Every structure is written in structure tokens, then in C-alpha cells.
Amino acid sequence: MNDAPVAPLPAAKDFKSDTTPIWCPGCGDYGVLTSLARALAALACRREEVAIVSGIGCSSRMPAYMNCYGFHGVHGRALPVATGLKVSRPDLTVIATGGDGDGYSIGGNHFLHACRRNVDLTYIVMDNHVYGMTKGQASPTTEPDWDNALTPGGTGLRPFQPLVIALASGANFVARAFSGDVIGTADIIAKAVRSPGFSFVEVLSPCITFRAEQRHWKELARPAPVATTDDPARAARRIMTDDGFNIGVLYAGDRKPYQPELRRAQRSLQELAREFAL
Ligand SMILES: Cc1ncc(C[n+]2csc(CCOP(=O)(O)OP(=O)(O)O)c2C)c(N)n1
Numbered sequence: 001m002n003d004a005p006v007a008p009l010p011a012a013k014d015f016k017s018d019t020t021p022i023w024c025p026g027c028g029d030y031g032v033l034t035s036l037a038r039a040l041a042a043l044a045c046r047r048e049e050v051a052i053v054s055g056i057g058c059s060s061r062m063p064a065y066m067n068c069y070g071f072h073g074v075h076g077r078a079l080p081v082a083t084g085l086k087v088s089r090p091d092l093t094v095i096a097t098g099g100d101g102d103g104y105s106i107g108g109n110h111f112l113h114a115c116r117r118n119v120d121l122t123y124i125v126m127d128n129h130v131y132g133m134t135k136g137q138a139s140p141t142t143e144p145d146w147d148n149a150l151t152p153g154g155t156g157l158r159p160f161q162p163l164v165i166a167l168a169s170g171a172n173f174v175a176r177a178f179s180g181d182v183i184g185t186a187d188i189i190a191k192a193v194r195s196p197g198f199s200f201v202e203v204l205s206p207c208i209t210f211r212a213e214q215r216h217w218k219e220l221a222r223p224a225p226v227a228t229t230d231d232p233a234r235a236a237r238r239i240m241t242d243d244g245f246n247i248g249v250l251y252a253g254d255r256k257p258y259q260p261e262l263r264r265a266q267r268s269l270q271e272l273a274r275e276f277a278l
């Protein structure tokens with residue numbers, strides 16, 4: 001009989017690392033970090049069972065601030081890495097995190113196909129409608145008339161509709177959250193992780209440095225006045241006609257997640273390393 005003591009489950013604070021975030025004071029991403037830690041504790045996860053995968057950007061620094069497995073990778077490539085990890089280690093809870101630039105510009109193609117594949121992952125995008133890390137360029141979700149030094153007069157381009165695109169591409173769970181509501185966001189993240197298949201959580205997360213006007217999002221964000229639907233067309237219609245500030249789980253479906261049968265590796269790691277040695 002194994003009498004080894006079972007370690008107590010980690011609390012939310014245990015999911016935060018000792019690394020102090022270098023985000024600007026007041027950045028919305030602090031709230032998302034706290035929500036993510038709360039959600040994992042509420043889900044009774046153990047630190048060694050969770051992996052956070054990201055690309056590049058202020059929001060993509062998330063793995064460094066979490067105390068679990070993490071992979072801070074290449075710009076726009078969080079989802080292919082997370083997908084590969086989940087299909088080869090289905091026992092892990094895999095969460096990809098990043099920003100609107102990372103996920104919808106350079107990573108846009110991967111976003112479509114991750115929704116379509118429906119691997120059992122959660123993807124959290126901290127959307128601030130700007131490239132924060134590279135000092136304020138317009139992103140795919142930037143309003144067309146956002147006038148700044150880099151895009152005088154605004155881009156004039158139609159903004160990307162991430163939630164509708166996720167629905168059309170096959171995501172099995174689609175939600176919108178607001179970083180200023182830490183408890184509500186934690187609840188939505190927990191539901192996303194519990195939901196089988198690809199779960200997409202768009203968190204409105206203000207960049208107070210390059211989009212100071214986003215401080216007003218706290219007055220605009222409110223619970224969606226409608227219940228979660230399992231009809232993607234209805235969810236898409238609602239999202240396309242709301243003002244972008246309805247918060248909650250907007251769609252939850254029942255598509256079977258994609259999980260290929262695990263096979264034994266054909267090559268050893270040493271063999272592969274030898275092949276790539278310079
Ligand atoms: C291949 C490549 N292209 C461009 C960059 C420069 N770059 C770094 S982060 C970033 C955009 C980040 O914006 P977003 O994902 O919205 O994150 P935020 O900083 O706003 O959280 C860009 C263009 C890069 N690191 N790698």
C-alpha cells in the first residue's frame with residue numbers, strides 16, 4: 001500500500017510565479033493573470049498538470065508569470081505549439097494565451113485551423129485593439145477611425161470579428177470576458193477549460209498606455225442579456241449585432257474534440273538531435 005502523503009491542491013496564489021510582471025501599472029493583463037490562477041485553483045488542477053503556451057507580445061508574457069509548465073514561443077505560433085502538445089500529452093490541461101496582434105494578424109491562419117481542428121484546448125486572447133509591445137500599431141481589431149501618429153486618420157479598415165470567425169471555423173465554445181471583472185473572467189475561463197474541444201475566450205483587456213480611452217470599458221462591459229446558445233448561427237447573429245461589450249459564454253456546442261490515437265515515437269530524441277546538429 002502506498003502511504004505517501006498526497007500534496008494539498010494548490011491555491012490560486014500558488015499558480016503565480018515569483019517573477020514580477022513588467023506590464024505597465026494598470027494594464028488589463030494583470031486581471032487576466034489573477035483570473036487564470038483563480039480558475040485553475042477552482043478546477044482543482046495541479047501545477048504539473050497545466051501548460052500555458054504563448055507567442056510574443058505583452059499579453060504573451062503570461063507563462064513567465066504562472067507557476068506551472070510554460071512555453072513562451074514564437075510570434076503568432078502559440079496555437080500550433082499548444083495543439084501539438086495537447087495531442088501528444090492529452091493528460092495535460094493546455095491553455096494558449098496571447099494578444100490580438102499575435103493571434104489575429106501573424107497567427108490568424110493558425111487561429112482558423114485551431115478552431116476547425118477542435119483539439120481540447122483553451123485559447124485566451126487579451127484583446128486591447130492594439131500592438132502594445134511594439135508601441136501602438138493598429139491591430140486587426142482596431143477601430144477604423146482610431147487616429148494616432150502611426151495611422152493618421154485611422155486605418156479605415158473593417159475590424160476583424162474574432163468571435164464570429166471562431167464560430168464559423170468550428171470552435172466549440174465561444175465567450176467574451178472583461179479583465180476588470182476578475183471573478184467573472186475566472187468563472188468563464190474555468191467553464192472554457194471544462195468544455196471539451198477548442199474553447200475560445202476573448203478578454204477585453206485595456207492597454208492603458210497606448211489606448212488610454214479603454215479605461216471606459218469598465219462602464220460599457222455588462223453581462224450578456226441572453227443565455228448561452230448551442231446554435232452557432234444564432235450566436236453569430238447576436239455577436240454581429242451587439243456593441244462588443246456583452247460579457248459571458250455566448251456559444252457552447254457539442255462537437256467531438258479531435259484527438260488522434262497516440263502512437264509510439266518512430267525516432268529517438270537523440271537521433272533527431274544528431275540530424276539537426278550543425
Ligand atoms: C516574426 C515577428 N514579427 C514581428 C514581431 C514584433 N512584434 C512583437 S509583439 C508584436 C505585436 C504584439 O501585439 P499583441 O499580440 O496585440 O500583444 P500586446 O502587446 O498588445 O499584448 C509584434 C508585431 C516579432 N516579435 N516577431
Ligand code: SF4
Pocket residue numbers: 022023024026027028029058059128132133206207208209210
Ligand atoms: S503597453 Fe499596453 S498592453 Fe503592454 S503592458 Fe503596457 S498597458 Fe499592457
